[in-house]
Every structure is written in structure tokens, then in C-alpha cells.
Amino acid sequence: MTSQWIGFWVVAVCLLFGMLAFTAAVIGANRFGFAMNRLHSAGIGDTLGVMCIVGGVLGATGFHADTLKLILIIVFMWFTSPVSSHFLTQIEYYTNPELYRIVGKGAITSEKQKKQQKKQKNHSRK
Amino acid sequence: MTIERAYFILYMIVLCWFAVLITASLIRSIIGPRITDRVLAINMIGTMVICCISILSVMQKESYLVDVALIYAMVSFVSVLILVSVYLPAKKVRGEYGTDGNAGVGKASTESDAELVKTIADGDVEASKTKADRSKKK
Numbered sequence: 731m732t733s734q735w736i737g738f739w740v741v742a743v744c745l746l747f748g749m750l751a752f753t754a755a756v757i758g759a760n761r762f763g764f765a766m767n768r769l770h771s772a773g774i775g776d777t778l779g780v781m782c783i784v785g786g787v788l789g790a791t792g793f794h795a796d797t798l799k800l801i802l803i804i805v806f807m808w809f810t811s812p813v814s815s816h817f818l819t820q821i822e823y824y825t826n827p828e829l830y831r832i833v834g835k836g837a838i839t840s841e842k843q844k845k846q847q848k849k850q851k852n853h854s855r856k
Numbered sequence: 857m858t859i860e861r862a863y864f865i866l867y868m869i870v871l872c873w874f875a876v877l878i879t880a881s882l883i884r885s886i887i888g889p890r891i892t893d894r895v896l897a898i899n900m901i902g903t904m905v906i907c908c909i910s911i912l913s914v915m916q917k918e919s920y921l922v923d924v925a926l927i928y929a930m931v932s933f934v935s936v937l938i939l940v941s942v943y944l945p946a947k948k949v950r951g952e953y954g955t956d957g958n959a960g961v962g963k964a965s966t967e968s969d970a971e972l973v974k975t976i977a978d979g980d981v982e983a984s985k986t987k988a989d990r991s992k993k994k
Contacts, residue, residue: 734859738866745870745911752904756877759900760884765892768884772900783870783907790863790914796922800910803926807903810933814899817940822892824945 741789748782751775765822769815776811780804867915874908895939902932 751774758771784804788797878901885897906925913921 738859738862741863742866745866748907749870749873752874752877752907755900756880756884759897760880765890765896768893769896772896775900776903780903780907784910787910787914794919796913796919799922799926803906803910803922803929806926806929806933807906810929811903814933814936814940817937817944818892818895821940821943822890825943826890 737789741786744782744786744789748779748786751779751782755779765826766819769818769822773811773815776815777808780807864915867911870911871908874904878904891939891943895936899932899936902928902935906932 755771755775758774759768762768762771781804784800788800791797791800881897881900881904885894885901888894888897906929909921909925909928913919913925
């Protein structure tokens with residue numbers, strides 16, 4: 731009987747910590763002022779939140795036929811969340827005209843400046 | 857209190873809090889100023905729905921719901937990829953300051969002239985000559 735209650739408290743801590751991670755992700759996605767900061771906070775929910783919630787469900791079911799599928803959900807989310815964040819950051823980088831006001835003028839180098847820097851490097855080598 | 861009752865209350869608390877969080881993400885997807893915020897909020901809603909379905913599968917002891925959660929994860933990833941492939945510009949060029957990639961390409965000539973004027977004003981005569989030669993060759 732006591733071991734059952736210990737298992738219950740372990741599952742409760744896992745699920746509530748996952749809820750805390752998701753709450754942080756949603757608050758960050760609603761309160762941050764810039765799209766890349768919001769992408770960062772959403773990545774927390776996609777990885778840490780899914781790991782804790784599905785880990786809690788794994789602890790609740792015990793060893794079962796669905797254990798491998800639940801682990802596969804965690805692995806799949808861990809592989810796909812950085813990919814989607816990367817593509818969304820690419821959209822923001824290539825199409826946001828207000829980007830230089832947020833990160834500062836020196837942080838962004840346009841394609842023309844990159845070509846000029848390459849030419850200067852070649853000249854200095856010769 | 858029996859152990860089943862305790863588990864039921866725990867799952868109900870988690871599911872009700874997920875409903876609140878999904879509503880907050882939906883608000884972000886509506887007011888999001890750009891397409892990035894909307895796709896991001898929809899992706900977060902998908903992740904939370906996956907967690908809800910996996911909790912429901914253990915709450916109602918229906919093992920097929922885990923398959924549904926796995927398929928939901930795959931479909932939400934594919935939807936994000938397709939939206940990205942629609943909105944990502946085909947010519948990946950970051951424009952000059954204050955313009956996006958497509959607008960920066962059209963403004964290239966005037967901006968090069970502005971740089972030429974700036975280098976002449978700085979007194980860097982040789983660099984301005986080489987730049988003028990390059991622009992003539994073009």
C-alpha cells in the first residue's frame with residue numbers, strides 16, 4: 731500500500747513539473763517582446779514539458795505494451811522541435827524588416843557586406 | 857481516499873490547467889503580429905494536445921489513444937514544415953537595414969551610391985575610386 735502511494739507522489743511531481751514547464755512556456759510566448767525570444771520559450775515547452783508529462787504517464791502505466799510508443803513520442807518531439815524552431819527563426823530572419831532595431835545595427839550583415847568582407851580577406855592574403 | 861480516486865483528481869487538475877494554457881496560446885495565435893507567432897502558437901497547442909491525449913489514455917485505460925498521440929505529433933510537424941515552405945522566401949537574401957530580403961534586392965543600386973558618397977566624405981579616396989570602377993564594370 732505504501733509503495734503505491736510513493737509511486738503516486740512520484741507521478742504527481744513529474745506531472746506538476748511538466749505543468750510548470752508548460753506554464754513558463756505559455757507565459758513567455760505571451761509576454762516576451764520579440765519573436766525569437768518567444769521561439770525560445772516555446773522550445774522549453776516542446777522538450778522539457780513533453781519529457782516530464784509523458785515520463786509521468788510512463789510511471790503511472792508501469793511496464794506495458796505502450797511503453798515503447800510513449801518513449802517514441804518523447805524522442806520524436808525532441809527531434810522535431812529544434813527543426814521547426816530553426817525554420818521559424820529563418821522566416822523571422824529573412825522577412826522581418828524591423829530586425830535591426832531590436833538586435834542592433836552591427837549584429838546583422840547583409841549579403842552585400844558579406845561579399846565585401848570576403849573580398850577584403852582575399853586582398854589581405856595576397 | 858483510495859489510490860484510484862487520487863489518480864483521478866491529479867489527472868483532472870492537469871487536464872483543466874491544460875485547457876487554460878491552450879486558451880492562452882490561442883490568444884497569442886490570434887493577436888500574433890507576424891506569421892511566425894501564429895505558427896509558433898499552433899505548434900505549442902499541438903504539443904499540449906499530445907500531452908492531453910497521453911494523459912487521457914492512462915486515465916481511461918484505452919491504449920489506442922497513444923497511437924493517436926504519436927500520429928498527432930507527426931501531423932503537427934508536417935503542418936509546420938508545409939507552412940514554413942510556403943512563407944520562407946525562395947531567394948534567401950537578407951536585405952540592407954530596414955528592408956526585408958525581397959525589398960533589399962531592388963534598392964541595391966541606390967544603396968551602393970549612398971556608400972560611395974559616404975566613403976568620399978570620409979576622405980578614403982582610393983576605396984571610392986575602386987568602388988566607382990566596379991560600378992562602371994557592372
